[in-house]
Amino acid sequence: MKEIVYTYSHLFNFAVVVFMKIGCSSKEAESAAKVLVSADLRGIDSHGVARLSGYIRLWDVHRVNSKPNIQIIHETPSTAVIDGDSGLGLVVAPFAMQVAIEKAKKVGTGWVSVQNSNHYGIAAAHAMMALEHDMVGISMTNASPLVVPTFSIQKMLGTNPICVAVPAGKQPPFVADLATTTAANGKLEILQRKNMNTPFGWVQDADGNASTDANILKKGGALLPLGGDREHGSHKGYALGAVVDIFSGLLSGANYAPWVPPFPAYVPLPEKQPGKGIGHFFGAMRVDAFRTVDDFKKDMDDWIEGFRNATPSPGNEKVLVPGDPEREMEAERLQHGIPLVPQVAEDLQKLAERFELTF
């Protein structure tokens, strides 16, 4: 399985052109491509160009609208609800995050819940938009049901990620981006390709038994909430995933719980659709709505240095700060390129042929 390495700009430009081919404006295509390829840069390969053909298939079945009329349908000084008009989540989410940032400029914080959207890429891409404004950024989304609540064999929640991005001074920003499950689905896909098992605590089978089968989702199994089982706090991971669903789906009027539309275009929509599309939630908090930016950043630097210099446990080189691995990956891949597994490169090649492009 030989990987082929592409430059960031090669993948970015290709994604821009593909999104324009389905009818996106050049501005929206660039916005979408930036979010998409940021996942590859940061090492979240499951959410990058590997998904490009999946987004296009959603457009094929008319579940993605490439010319959406994204609009605010309700607002207060610090909040908004946005109707994404079935647009690409990759386009709707940056729009919504920008609304949160504008609200924060005016009244200190901004909070935006989004209905009628689609898969939005990595949570971090949106939360990190706040950083250049000296704001804390928050981003979360619901997703189609792969996860069982504690004590359940019925899949009721998505992997429902949360990202919190916090600016620092001399230090790079703090960026925590986490699925509310023990392991995200992308981790299973990697093990599937390698024909390996999962550790216990990641998945259960269709009957609710502990399992280590990386292919268990295809056999009716489920991902487990962060914590794994009740004894190890899975009710907490379940509660966090539930909060993401409520903020994203119920505050906005999107679908929620097991009724969130699936990403694969060939999977039919659930019969019950209590809302519109999938839901996201964004927050922006101006640091200087609390303290001076200088005071805060001085403390953040001290905080980050304290953690990075904490005594590591045996066998570990150092203690990491959330965001460290992804930032190091980004620097590495900007310099040396982004490796794609052959399946993904072939998938992009097929897209190129379909749209009469060269990849």
Next chain:
Amino acid sequence: MKEIVYTYSHLFNFAVVVFMKIGCSSKEAESAAKVLVSADLRGIDSHGVARLSGYIRLWDVHRVNSKPNIQIIHETPSTAVIDGDSGLGLVVAPFAMQVAIEKAKKVGTGWVSVQNSNHYGIAAAHAMMALEHDMVGISMTNASPLVVPTFSIQKMLGTNPICVAVPAGKQPPFVADLATTTAANGKLEILQRKNMNTPFGWVQDADGNASTDANILKKGGALLPLGGDREHGSHKGYALGAVVDIFSGLLSGANYAPWVPPFPAYVPLPEKQPGKGIGHFFGAMRVDAFRTVDDFKKDMDDWIEGFRNATPSPGNEKVLVPGDPEREMEAERLQHGIPLVPQVAEDLQKLAERFELTF
């Protein structure tokens, strides 16, 4: 070990009088007692009257100010920073949550970070204040360092809980209240009393080895972040605890990371004190800042019913919604009383003697 049962009003009234004996106004004593005994009602015995003498010992060593001048020191339309003036967290926190609620009434949401406070009881007591206003309530606090980050043997974070309370319609509210560790310290205390071991994944020893010793904290060991180890997502629990610390300690100018003051009065303060006291963070979001309250509550009822009716896994009777066990406990204890273990009853008896009261 025979438990003795007391009525809610007996414990509440006793706590009110004790807080007045150290100089609290009757209003503040009642506010503090309400928060304190709500923990006993909800079954979080580690955070209820079992801690009353601990709060008094903090007053003995002048770390709690019973006549605080709690004030807003910085604000925007949607935010405030509050200086708790070393007051009881049990008093400062409801004050701060009320400020968040008032801000939400005006601009949709309110966000309050608090410095110079003390231990605030259970997170849920404050977040739930939002419910009667048809608001989502959020509450979190930092705490003294008992928890190691992933890959660390140095304790850098507290158990840093998060509570999110969401109103529903016919259904009772959703209330998720969780320490960002696999297990809270109170769970260890229960095992200590029973001379039992912890499961793997709760604690590690001073050298970073896996441990099942419920007394390991006294031997230099540490609690583990939710997830337990890296393979099971402990970096996510660590990141969540870190977010709580940043929102509570760094947005407010309180102490943070390993420098948060300890609860036991006999433990000296860390030499380095980068801020003031301990920090909390509160949020209130008006439901109707997003959708009509009726639409939202209808969906919340549907959501809750969906989860409660999900197919349980073998050996489990039903799937729970966050807040269910605590609410059932509260109903039970309001009717049949609150059982206290003999050590706690004796501790309260000693407090009664000290202040010439009857318990």
